[in-house]
Amino acid sequence: MTTTSTNSGGPKARTGGEGGARRRGKGSPGLASERREHLVRLAAELFAEKGFQATTVRNIADEAGILSGSLYHHFDSKESIVDEILSGFFEEIMSAYRAVIDEGKEPRETIAGLVRIAFGTLEPHRAAITVMQNDWNYLKDMERFAYLTRAEDEVEKMWVSTIKAGQEQDVFRPDIDPKLTYRMIRDTVWVAVRWFKPGGRLNPQGLAEHYLKVMFDGINTH
Amino acid sequence: MTTTSTNSGGPKARTGGEGGARRRGKGSPGLASERREHLVRLAAELFAEKGFQATTVRNIADEAGILSGSLYHHFDSKESIVDEILSGFFEEIMSAYRAVIDEGKEPRETIAGLVRIAFGTLEPHRAAITVMQNDWNYLKDMERFAYLTRAEDEVEKMWVSTIKAGQEQDVFRPDIDPKLTYRMIRDTVWVAVRWFKPGGRLNPQGLAEHYLKVMFDGINTH
DNA sequence: GTCTATAGAATGATAGAC
C-alpha cells in the first residue's frame, strides 16, 4: 500500500498558481482538476447516503457514467476519496475555528461564534459531515485518518477553555461541567445534519440562532 | 437506488405483527435460548464497534469461537441478528415512553421523564443505540426495518405534543420551535452513546440531570 | 450444535488497448 500521507503534519501550504508545473500523485488532493472534484462530490453524496463501506467503487463509477476501473485513473483507492472529502472539510473548519479563538472576544461571544461556524458548514459540507458522523468509528483507527482524532482534540481544547473562562468571568453557570457541555453542544450541532434539508423552513443561520437561544437561556419561561 | 433485495425469492411472510409475541428464527421457536442471546450480544458489540456492514459473519463466529457456517444454525441471516438487536431495544423504550405519556403529568415533568428514560437506556442498550445511530441510513429503507421509521414517528408525536402543551400552559418559551427542539433534545441524548463510558465520572442519571438543568435553564448565569 | 466444504456473487484493484 502506498504510504503517501496526504496529511503529513503541519499546515498545508497552498503554493503556486494553476500552472500545474508540479503534479501531485493520484491519491493526493491539491491542484485538483475539475473532473476530479466532480467525482469527489459524487462519491461524497453516495458515502453520505449509504455509508462508506456500503458504497462500492462501482456505485461511484455508475454515478459518474464511467466504469469502475476508470476511477483508478483519478484515485489510488476508495480510501483516498473519502480522505479527500474529510481533509478538505477539516482544513476549512479548523481554520475558521482558530480565527474565532484568535479574535479573543468574551466567552459568550466566542461560543456563539463557534456555534455559528459549525452550523454554517451544514450546507456546504453536508455530505462530509454525514460521513464523519456515521463512519467515524471505522475510520478513526486507521493511521491515514489520524488527523481526525488530532483535530477533535484541538477543538475540544478550544471549547472547554472558553467555557471555563466564561465560568471564571461569571457569565456561565458554575454548576455545569465544561467538557460535558462541550460534547453536548458539539454533538447537537453536527447531528442536525441528519435531518437538515437545504431550502427547508430554517436555514443554517436560523438553526444556529435558535440553538444559541436555547443553549444560553433554556426552554423554560422565566 | 440500488435494489438491495438480497432476499432470494419466497414470500415475505411477516408473521407476528405489533403487540404479538415476536417471531424467533430457526432453531428455537418461542423460547430464546441462552446460547442464542449470547451470540446476539456478541454480534451487537461488533456491530457497534465496526458498523453493521463492516462486521462479517466470520467476525461474529470468531468471537463466539465457532465457524461462520455454524451461525446459520441459530439465525437466518446477518440481517436477522441486527433485527433482533434493534427490535428488542425499540420494544423496551417505546413501552417506557408510552408509560410516561400515559401518566399524564404536567409538560415539564413529562419531558424530564422522557429524557431520563432515554439516558437510562444508554448503559443497558449501548450497543443497540450505537448501531441505531450509525447504521440508521442503511437500515431504514429496508422493508424489514420499517418499524424503525414507524417508531420514530410515534416518538416525535409524543415529544412535540408535550412541548406544545408546555407552551400553551406558559411553562415553555413561546419562541422555540417544538419540532426543532424535540430533534435537538433527542439527538443530544442518543449521541452521548459515542463518548459515554460505563463506570466513568458520571452515570447515566447524572448525565440526565445535568442535561435537564442546561435544557430547562440554559448555561447563562441569571 | 458444530464442522467440512463449497457455491455463487460481489468487491477493490490492476494491466494494457484505444
Add this chain to the structure above:
DNA sequence: GTCTATCATTCTATAGAC
C-alpha cells in the same frame, strides 16, 4: 480519460457429515 477484461479476495449463505 475511458474501456475491456480479469484477478485475487472476501463475502453471505447452504448442504450434509458427525
